Amino acid sequence: KRAYGASCNGFFAKLAINELGLGPILNMATDFGWNNQPIPADFYIPASPFNPPSPTNSSAHTVGKFAAGFGYVSLSAMHSAWQTMIIANDGIPRPLRLFEEELMPEHSSEPVLSKDQAERLRQIMKATVQGGTATSTFRERKFRRMRYRVGGKTGTLTGSHPKGLTTWFTGIYPIDKPEVVVSTVVLLD
Numbered sequence: 001k002r003a004y005g006a007s008c009n010g011f012f013a014k015l016a017i018n019e020l021g022l023g024p025i026l027n028m029a030t031d032f033g034w035n036n037q038p039i040p041a042d043f044y045i046p047a048s049p050f051n052p053p054s055p056t057n058s059s060a061h062t063v064g065k066f067a068a069g070f071g072y073v074s075l076s077a078m079h080s081a082w083q084t085m086i087i088a089n090d091g092i093p094r095p096l097r098l099f100e101e102e103l104m105p106e107h108s109s110e111p112v113l114s115k116d117q118a119e120r121l122r123q124i125m126k127a128t129v130q131g132g133t134a135t136s137t138f139r140e141r142k143f144r145r146m147r148y149r150v151g152g153k154t155g156t157l158t159g160s161h162p163k164g165l166t167t168w169f170t171g172i173y174p175i176d177k178p179e180v181v182v183s184t185v186v187l188l189d
Contacts (some may be wrong), residue, residue, distance in 0.1 A: 001124045005132025007154060009068035016067030017060050025067055026052055031112045032083050034073070039082045040095035049074040069155070080170045081183035084152075087125070088178035091118040122175050125151030134169060151175040164189035 003011035033039050034050035051072030053062045086093050091113030129138045133154040138147040152171030170183040
């Protein structure tokens with residue numbers, strides 16, 4: 001929980017190498033939309049780039065970097081919102097919708113996570129806001145009263161297309177009985 005809240009990438013690299021291995025990570029990545037299939041929505045969402053390391057000729061360093069979110073993996077704000085919505089919906093994926101009246105094709109509602117796993121993730125997401133990388137934002141006057149009702153995840157990356165420092169936040173509100181999922185990206189050029 002502490003490592004998640006503080007975005008401690010080294011912890012997740014070690015966890016992947018020492019406890020998980022590449023197979024379970026790739027399986028979960030597929031379940032969470034890195035499978036070259038469109039994210040279910042009533043609007044077009046480009047696929048998030050995903051080029052995992054080869055299981056046959058990758059070093060521990062390469063697998064650790066990949067598991068910590070570095071390498072040929074990317075995530076759009078819409079993809080992130082969809083993933084966060086899975087956690088908010090007790091592990092069940094639902095299509096993203098801009099228009100309530102829009103007819104949507106049938107989509108499998110087979111759970112990606114168990115209800116208990118989704119609840120545990122929501123509790124872990126509190127750490128980002130209450131003592132992690134988003135703490136200073138939720139101490140500000142206009143967000144202070146939301147501090148104990150929001151959970152989320154932050155990220156910071158330096159990119160070249162577009163060039164600059166990119167920060168992002170995805171969150172759930174209220175964390176105990178989710179109604180709203182938000183995903184934001186800010187580029188500082």
